[in-house]
Amino acid sequence: MSQDEHHIQLTSGDIAPLWGGYLSDSMVNCVLKHFLHTVEDGDVKPIIEYALGLTMEHMEFSNKLFKDEKFPIPLAFTEKDVNLNAPRLFSDGYMLLYLRHMGIAGTITYGVALASSSRQDIRAFYHHNLKTAAELLEKSTAILQSKGILPRSPFIPYPDSVEYVHKESWLNGLLGDRRPLNAVEISNLHMNIMKNSIGQALMLGFSQVAQTKEVIAYIVRGRDISKKHVEVFNALLRDDQLPAPTTWETEISNSKESPFSDKLMLYHTVFLAAIGMGNYGASLAASMRRDLTTVYIRLTAEIGTYADDGAELTIKNDWMEKIPGAIERNALLSL
Template sequence: MNKVHITANEIGILWTQYVQGTMTIQLLSFLLLKSEDEEIKAIIQRAIDITKKLVQDIYQLFEEEKLPLPYGFNENDVDLDAPPLFIDPFPLSFIETMFKAGMVAYAVSLAASSREDIRTLFTDAVSDTMQLFNACTETSLNKGIFVHSPQIKVQKEVEFVEGKRYLSPFQKRILNTIEITHLFENIKTNTVGEMVCTAFAQTTQSKEVRNYMERGKNISAKHIQIFSDALRNSDIMPAMPSTVYVTDSSFPVYSDRLMMFFLTVLSATGQGNYSAASTASMRYDLIINYQRLSAEIALFAKDGLDYLIKHGYLEEPPQALDRQEIMKHDKHQS
């Protein structure tokens, strides 16, 4: 049976996952080497193994299809001899955040693929990542460092919305459980973002990158405050994730290219989270907040991309042939 030709969807998805996977391996390799907790090291190693398997499978597909392999990231983008940049609880929060987003990305990649071998690749990635996420959560729970979402009392009877007041941004009702979920989860992800930006700001040797990371740190802190205030206004006081997992090291660890690219990935994840939260929320003030904060992240991400382009750090995804250029070239030759 003839193998089905690979589609544009599949090429773009595989390309993206390869580049992000090679980046993730470098990020985690440093965390693994500096971790002192054996249980946490086991989780980090498992995350690396899952990512390496995915990267290797994509590499083989690109070889078989005779597609140009992305440059991605490698050991030159990390200094494994640098002093520790984070203390041990951080890798669990980092893996929880990144691989939670990975589950979504792999599921979307699976849904956009048609070839059986590529669907199998992403089916395995989803399954492996789900198991990793469960193991990461269990480890955090066992160590007593898992940050639980708020516990609340709910009404005993089923109720239906009566009138548009339920949606009003002016006569604000108490938050429902769906809105609480998104507010809390966005606090958690922004806390990780704040720590990452802090660590990157204090270790880069570039003033331009440092300013960008400080800006990202301030954006995360502002968003955490806005989401926390929304919870407090409904008399909900969630346990707040810690932001003290960054050491005082100022020794460079990751390349500026890797750090800036990683911030574009974090920004894209944040925009996706805010879009989902905006769709799920039923109070207009929350919807407006998510939309305006998403626009702020979009501008931040654009400036990051501008930096990558300016310094020649941004790889071009595969693109279709420019037929007009080919025809012009042919005419020139004749």
């Protein structure tokens, strides 16, 4: 990196993914440390170590960059937020699924971060992260496949020929005049079921080890929302005689001793809600049947309210770090 490049100030497009990424990396770092201390399958352990190494690499880069820029380093999550003496809470199969979805989220997040960053050193950082996230996705998917537990979206028959749509009713989703789901819609429904199922299982584990009543109640509410959304999406698949993926509640142990702080579990739950809204937005944009768009709009609104309530609870507990932003000009006025 040249001397001139070093003195280019960070833009909001650089700061946003760096700051948010530092919080999420420190959170996932704690989760992976618990995984590493409780994993039993020798095939799964190296992938956990690989993912843990990535979170540490990301945090080291951001730490140095923040120090060089004289930018406050987020407090985020530390060893105080993870109890490595706690018993196993998740099965090895669930750990693999979590790692796979880390890879999926990483390929999306780092692609957006790469596009929003302007400085060469930060672009290089996200370019590297994009490749390693894809590698994590490949490693975890390959192991899931080898063990016969890789969730697959439903198979559909190949078409005999290329066709054009000739009726406007193709867009309808009304009973009696409803076309079957197309491949894009099936894929999105399957992915949203999978992500909700993984979140539902995670919140099931969190709810039985959380300590404060308000946090427990909030996580249980999120667990129930995820369960309801899974049922909604499953019903849409069943209407076309398509199979729905399995759920993962049985992959959670009966431990009552928490591996994580309530602060971390609340943040993780709100984080999942935010990701869910993004997933539904993408699915909404890709769905051409009007009943599906209505469903995604309704469920997105429900998650939005839930995420907002979680943010309020985080603030109430003094656990929300303020995101860097523009100057509050009105506060500078001498009135």
